[in-house]
Amino acid sequence: MTEIRVEHGDIQAVAADTCVVNLFEGVKRPGGGTGAVDRALGGAISDAIAAGDITGKWGELRVIYTLGRIPARRVLVAGLGKSREFTLDRVRDLAANVARELRRLGGPPQADATTIVHGAGIAQLPTEGCAEAIAEGTLLGLYRFTAHRKPKNDEHQLAVLTIVERDAAKLDGVRRGVERGRVIAEAQNFARDLANEPANVLTPTELARRAGEACQAVGVAFEAYDRGWMETKLMGSLLGVAAGSHQPPVVIVIEYRGDPDSPRVTGLVGKGITFDTGGISIKPAENMQEMKGDMAGGGAVIATLVALGRLKPRINVIGIVPATENMPGGAATRPGDVLRAMDGTTIEVINTDAEGRLILADGLCYARERGCSPILDVATLTGAVSVALGDLAFGLMSNHEGTLEAVRGAAEAAGERCWPLPMWSEYAEQLKSEVADLKNTGGRRAAAITAAHFLKHFAGDTPWVHLDIAGVDTYDRESGITVKGASGIPVRTLIEFLTR
Numbered sequence: 010m011t012e013i014r015v016e017h018g019d020i021q022a023v024a025a026d027t028c029v030v031n032l033f034e035g036v037k038r039p040g041g042g043t044g045a046v047d048r049a050l051g052g053a054i055s056d057a058i059a060a061g062d063i064t065g066k067w068g069e070l071r072v073i074y075t076l077g078r079i080p081a082r083r084v085l086v087a088g089l090g091k092s093r094e095f096t097l098d099r100v101r102d103l104a105a106n107v108a109r110e111l112r113r114l115g116g117p118p119q120a121d122a123t124t125i126v127h128g129a130g131i132a133q134l135p136t137e138g139c140a141e142a143i144a145e146g147t148l149l150g151l152y153r154f155t156a157h158r159k160p161k162n163d164e165h166q167l168a169v170l171t172i173v174e175r176d177a178a179k180l181d182g183v184r185r186g187v188e189r190g191r192v193i194a195e196a197q198n199f200a201r202d203l204a205n206e207p208a209n210v211l212t213p214t215e216l217a218r219r220a221g222e223a224c225q226a227v228g229v230a231f232e233a234y235d236r237g238w239m240e241t242k243l244m245g246s247l248l249g250v251a252a253g254s255h256q257p258p259v260v261i262v263i264e265y266r267g268d269p270d271s272p273r274v275t276g277l278v279g280k281g282i283t284f285d286t287g288g289i290s291i292k293p294a295e296n297m298q299e300m301k302g303d304m305a306g307g308g309a310v311i312a313t314l315v316a317l318g319r320l321k322p323r324i325n326v327i328g329i330v331p332a333t334e335n336m337p338g339g340a341a342t343r344p345g346d347v348l349r350a351m352d353g354t355t356i357e358v359i360n361t362d363a364e365g366r367l368i369l370a371d372g373l374c375y376a377r378e379r380g381c382s383p384i385l386d387v388a389t390l391t392g393a394v395s396v397a398l399g400d401l402a403f404g405l406m407s408n409h410e411g412t413l414e415a416v417r418g419a420a421e422a423a424g425e426r427c428w429p430l431p432m433w434s435e436y437a438e439q440l441k442s443e444v445a446d447l448k449n450t451g452g453r454r455a456a457a458i459t460a461a462h463f464l465k466h467f468a469g470d471t472p473w474v475h476l477d478i479a480g481v482d483t484y485d486r487e488s489g490i491t492v493k494g495a496s497g498i499p500v501r502t503l504i505e506f507l508t509r
């Protein structure tokens with residue numbers, strides 16, 4: 010794990026394997042830290058700019074060797090792009106790209122580097138936010154899931170990144186930003202770890218064990234309830250999904266109380282399907298392995314509650330994660346079966362592969378029983394949302410405009426993308442059943458929205474927002490803070506929503 014330090018001083022005077030500076034596109038004579046390094050190198054950076062070898066274009070990374078003129082062995086000049094297009098999101102992505110380049114440059118298996126605070130100079134972004142984005146980007150960009158393989162020969166580590174700030178008045182802000190960024194990135198990486206684990210390792214029981222361990226480490230109250238408890242709670246919808254699996258189901262309940270004098274408590278409900286075969290309505294073999302990540306929503310909820318334990322905001326939050334496999338065992342629920350949810354609603358199961366909404370139904374009922382308001386649920390719920398929005402944004406659906414807008418604002422500030430889908434009541438007609446109160450699927454058309462209407466029934470009159478993260482939960486490419494495998498989205502949005 011890379012350590013991030015903060016130091017007061019002049020970047021050109023600090024020893025390291027590599028010293029990171031930056032350059033906006035079009036700048037001929039760099040100022041600030043980059044200018045100081047340039048002067049110490051006898052104008053080597055300006056010379057490379059004049060030669061056209063360094064342009065400052067967004068994404069450009071150029072190495073200059075210092076030949077002993079400063080204590081650092083090399084200088085990495087990172088292109089910031091056009092100054093009017095520069096944002097905190099770019100600082101985060103830049104830090105991620107830079108961190109991976111520093112790791113690749115390697116040299117000794119353990120490398121160290123110094124950097125200036127990108128964005129806080131002529132870009133005039135808030136220093137604390139820049140420091141936070143650098144810490145987040147560095148730790149998110151360096152993430153690798155290595156639990157089940159040997160290290161490759163050319164895999165180096167970046168041991169230390171030291172942020173060097175010249176202005177003593179800015180140091181406290183840099184330190185605060187780095188601290189918050191570290192907590193947030195570690196939470197997101199924890200959510201990534203959970204979703205990347207194969208389903209034979211991360212059973213519902215193991216998910217609960219890891220959640221409990223992490224909660225204990227930060228002093229947050231944790232409970233894991235078993236099948237017997239679910240039976241006393243009449244959670245027939247969740248139990249109907251669990252019936253096809255030999256793995257016992259668990260309901261994880263995490264309580265963060267940062268404002269004990271207030272009765273207000275926000276509920277986060279996360280889908281915890283540790284593997285989704287589809288059940289009796291079984292999925293095709295192709296890409297079914299991806300369904301090990303069908304607990305990504307639950308993982309994000311757990312990671313968010315753990316982060317709250319470290320950030321300690323003055324709020325109350327309950328995280329609820331119904332966790333089970335969706336398997337086609339001999340006792341499995343069949344299409345046509347009728348289940349009864351905790352609130353008495355009966356559900357005709359048309360397709361056992363629409364299992365996420367079935368477990369969330371009981372999760373939402375329980376959140377209401379606990380007095381949560383508002384309630385956010387997070388789920389890899391429908392393939393349809395990725396047909397609509399691709400892998401750029403998660404879908405938002407809600408029964409309450411104000412809470413929806415608050416989630417949108419939080420996502421924007423946190424650098425995650427989402428977009429609302431309409432919840433016109435006509436869509437709910439597709440869920441009408443002849444034999445029960447609701448069907449669990451509404452057919453192919455508007456499937457992300459009809460799924461949300463199913464959940465809306467269980468949210469009742471509580472302000473509620475549904476985050477459908479299928480589509481953004483895993484990536485097979487690497488750029489900026491995006492790495493291959495689980496994304497850990499929407500941990501940053503949830504933390505921002507709760508702490509702003």
Ligand code: BES
Nearest residue numbers: 360362363365389390391392393450479
């Ligand atoms: N877990 C899936 C949704 C999913 C699909 C997540 C692809 C990530 C990538 C969910 O349980 C599911 O199977 N949904 C079905 C619902 C349908 C049967 C109404 C879907 O979207 O096809």
Ligand code: MN
Nearest residue numbers: 285362363364
């Ligand atoms: Mn499914």
Ligand code: ZN
Nearest residue numbers: 282285303365
């Ligand atoms: Zn699923």
